[in-house]
Amino acid sequence: MSRLLFHRCGSRREKVPIHLRFAICDLRFRFEPRCLGCCIVLAALICAVNFSRAATNDFFAQGVELSRAGQFPEAAAAFEKSARVRPAAGTLVNLGIAEWRRGHAGAAILAWEQARWIDPFDPRAGADLKFARQAAQLDAPQLKWFETASTWLPPDWWVWLAGASLWLAAGLMTLPGFLRRRKAGWQQALAALAFGIFLFCITASLGVVSRTQTGFVLKKNAPLLLTPTSEAEVVSTLNAGEPARRLRTRGNYFFIRTAFAAGWISREQFGLVCPEQPDAAAAVPPAQID
Numbered sequence: 001m002s003r004l005l006f007h008r009c010g011s012r013r014e015k016v017p018i019h020l021r022f023a024i025c026d027l028r029f030r031f032e033p034r035c036l037g038c039c040i041v042l043a044a045l046i047c048a049v050n051f052s053r054a055a056t057n058d059f060f061a062q063g064v065e066l067s068r069a070g071q072f073p074e075a076a077a078a079f080e081k082s083a084r085v086r087p088a089a090g091t092l093v094n095l096g097i098a099e100w101r102r103g104h105a106g107a108a109i110l111a112w113e114q115a116r117w118i119d120p121f122d123p124r125a126g127a128d129l130k131f132a133r134q135a136a137q138l139d140a141p142q143l144k145w146f147e148t149a150s151t152w153l154p155p156d157w158w159v160w161l162a163g164a165s166l167w168l169a170a171g172l173m174t175l176p177g178f179l180r181r182r183k184a185g186w187q188q189a190l191a192a193l194a195f196g197i198f199l200f201c202i203t204a205s206l207g208v209v210s211r212t213q214t215g216f217v218l219k220k221n222a223p224l225l226l227t228p229t230s231e232a233e234v235v236s237t238l239n240a241g242e243p244a245r246r247l248r249t250r251g252n253y254f255f256i257r258t259a260f261a262a263g264w265i266s267r268e269q270f271g272l273v274c275p276e277q278p279d280a281a282a283a284v285p286p287a288q289i290d
Contacts, residue, residue: 059078059079059081060091063082063094067098067101072102073102075094076095079094079098087114088118089115089116092125093122093124095111096108096110096112099111100132104218104240105132106216106219106240106241106271109129110218110273112132113125113129113216113273117274118154120154132241133241136239136241138239140243143211144207144210146204146207146210149200150208150211151207158201158208159205161201162198162205165197166194169194169198172187172188172191173188212272213245213272214243214272214273215243215245215246215254215256215271216271216273217238217239217242217265218269219268219269220240221238221239222266225253225265226263228255235261235263236260238265243258244257244258244270245257253266254266254267254270
């Protein structure tokens with residue numbers, strides 16, 4: 001009897017590892033292909049990011065070397081390629097310097113304004129803009145109060161601040177009720193402050209949207225036309241770097257309003273501080289700056 005019991009226990013002891021072994025093999029067979037696919041996708045994403053960064057760094061380094069050699073047209077082209085791949089305030093500041101050194105004041109001012117759009121805390125772009133406008137006797141864009149407020153922070157920050165302040169205000173007003181606690185005075189004051197910040201962020205976000213229509217003249221003595229045609233009557237001529245606001249678009253022309261006049265101007269002679277998406281301007285030839 002003892003032998004029989006021992007045999008049964010031994011058979012159970014022998015069967016347990018076998019079942020566990022098959023279970024482990026089965027789980028391994030099911031898990032490995034998924035892991036392999038995830039690893040392939042993750043490796044492809046990492047390689048794509050590293051490749052884009054390497055290309056950007058190559059263009060930027062090429063632009064720096066060409067600037068040191070005094071080849072400013074080639075340096076401007078390299079910095080422009082780097083900014084297209086990965087826009088950065090430092091790249092745009094260098095692009096503006098290269099454009100200014102080659103005599104393109106309009107393109108330089110546009111590049112520095114785009115650098116301030118990305119990073120309002122960068123002092124180099126502001127100093128370069130001040131110098132360029134004093135040298136060319138140009139005025140800064142005329143902004144409304146909520147547009148001026150939107151320049152204090154990068155555009156994306158206003159959206160995050162609006163969402164965070166709204167959730168904070170909602171939490172301070174609703175959580176005490178859920179927890180069956182009385183609302184304290186400091187909670188109500190903090191909720192009111194958070195809601196005020198939310199309203200201000202919404203106003204600043206509207207200023208960001210409004211400022212996307214701001215642009216600058218790229219070419220010297222650019223003609224401001226009466227109608228959006230090449231044979232139209234010239235209303236006036238604009239200086240390179242002069243600010244204007246786009247009101248509407250028709251074909252290859254923008255209807256803009258400056259501080260002194262309004263009319264149509266060709267796309268090639270006007271650049272927006274917030275460029276359009278590539279698919280929106282796919283049918284438009286690249287800008288030619290004199």
